[in-house]
Amino acid sequence: MFGTGLLKGLGITLKHALDTFRDDSRGTPSRYQDSIVLDSKRRIIEQPIEQEGILTIQYPEEKRLLPERFRYIPMLIWDTETGEDRCTACGICAKVCPPQCIWIVRDIDANGRPVARPGEFFIDVAVCMSCSFCVEFCPFDAIKMNHDYELAAYDRYPQLVYDKAELTVPVEYYAALWPDQWAQEEELRRQAKEEERAKAEAKARAAAEKAARAAGEDEGAQPKRTKAELDALKEQAAAKAAARRSGNGEADSTAAATDEAEAKKARLEELKRKAAEAARKRKESEA
Ligand code: SF4
Ligand code: SF4
Known part of the structure; x- marks a missing residue:
């Protein structure tokens, strides 16, 4: 029937209006359940899903609890443990920012040499489109998305061009806004540190083993001799060689004498055999 949809819609609106009065008549209306005072x-x-009655809140006194992944404009992280900016002024975020609203000035030391930290860091928050590319690409977890969306100002310049001081927050602030992401990053950081420590230990162990091996080889090696000791050893060797040579000469003469005696003996035996042969032949002829 014509108009039933309209009547149905009005009925729902009326129900919400009546629910609001009913909800407000309780001690704590449902919209204030689990709220932070x-x-x-x-x-x-x-604002739980089961909230009854009107869904509006009394902004700015009342605000919605934002989900962790809500993002507005970036913030720079100040590491309270090291007392330094995490940012190294590498410039990657400025390169990847689609509307090019980041401007970084690298700091310099007393000698005018550039150092790895930002001297200035500007973001034109009127241009920032909250894409979070800068956060995704930062290799040092130095830039994160802030939840603060109350940035209204009368003039764009300079109020909406945030400098480093306005952008910087302590790491604890980030940990409170993004507890899950912060915990994951800390776990990854802990694992990386653990791996680094294990590698350093393995390297130190290998170096100690190498040094111990080298020391063992040195102990087993002949101690180095002085020149005088070497000369003395040379003389000893020369004396031994001479003695060996003279010992060999004696042995040669003894061998020669032995050979001569053997030859004489053989000749004598031959003469004896010939004499015996001649005597036997003579006896046979006489017989
Ligand atoms: S915020 Fe990150 S990406 Fe940007 S300059 Fe600093 S270290 Fe580099
Ligand atoms: S959130 Fe996006 S637009 Fe804003 S500064 Fe980062 S990269 Fe640029």
Whole structure:
């Protein structure tokens, strides 16, 4: 029938209006369940899905609880542990920023040499489109997305061009806004440190083993001799060689004498045999 949809819609609106009064008549309306009370007027409301009645809140006194992945404009992380910016002024974020709204000035030391930290860091937040590319590409976890969306100002310049001081927040602030992501990053950082430590230990162990091996080889090796010792050894060797040579001469003469005696003996035996042969022949002829 014509108009039933309209009536149905009005009925739902009426139900929400009545639910609102009914909900408000309770001690704690459902929209304030699990809300964070900042003071008597201000609170942060979670707005659960089962909330009854009107869905509006009394902004700016009341604000919605933002999800962790909400992002607005970037913030620079100040590492309170090291007391330094995490940013190294590498410039990658400025290169990848689609609307080119990041401008970095690298810092210099006392001698005018550039150092790996930003002297200045500007973001034109009126141009930033909250894409989070700068965060995705930063190799040092130095830039993250802030949840702060209350940036209204009367003049764009200079109020909406944020400098380093305005962009910098301590790492604890980031940890509170992004607890899950921060915990994951910390775990990865811990693992990387553990791997680095294990590698350093393995390297130190290998160096110690090499040094121990070298020391062992030195102990087993002949100690180095002085020149005088070497000369003395040479003389000893020469004396031994001479003695060996003279010993060989004696042996030669003894061998020669032995050979001569043997020859004489053989000749005598031959003469004896011939004499015996001649005597036998003579006896046979006489017989
Ligand atoms: S925020 Fe990250 S990417 Fe950008 S300059 Fe600093 S270290 Fe490099
Ligand atoms: S969030 Fe996107 S637009 Fe904004 S500064 Fe980062 S890269 Fe640029």
